[in-house]
Amino acid sequence: MLSGVCTPNMMFAYVLPGWEGSVADGRVLRDAITRKNGLRVPAGYYYLCDAGYTNGDGFMAPHRIQRYHLATWKGKRPTCPEEYFNNVIV
Template sequence: MRELSGALGWHVHQGYYYLCDTSYPNAEGFLAPYRGERYHLSQWHGEDNAPTTPREFFNTKHSSAQNVIERTFGLLKGRWAILRGKSYYPIYIQCLTIMACCLLHNLINREMTNSELTKDLDEVDSSFATTEGMR
């Protein structure tokens, strides 16, 4: 995995991780959920469905973090059209573009506290980002 991440220009700093799905192995810098254990948040609703093992507890936290990430990208895609489609820019430029969109999003939220546009966009869910046919 190290050769792959280095070849693609990815560098995971010591103590940090990429959150992955089950198609990736748990390797240095990559955290995937445990296979064969409950994972999706909908499976944890109710008092009788609380995690019973350390692996299930890990999967609940992993799933929760993944949902936050999905909602964040959904919100950013709702605000910035450049993030909605396929990109033909080099990966370095794509990373800078995402960072610029995040910075601008935070600036708008901080400076435009009374904007109706901001309120509408902050309520968008991640389904916007994953629905095919949306432009």
């Protein structure tokens, strides 16, 4: 498994190879942020992550129980702030 973090212009800012594909996303993230030269989130910034992660310092995941996947948005508009957020980050 290869985990990576991209900048807004889609350039890799951090890559962590070597984990098995069946490992939980949170475990890989915990490893990445606890390494000596690991992933660092600049002060005042957040990385947007997928629904496999939870919200935490420097990380924002989609709102749970709200539409998230692109297929569920086809021809529809957000009906609440949480859906709007999820739609924007997809």
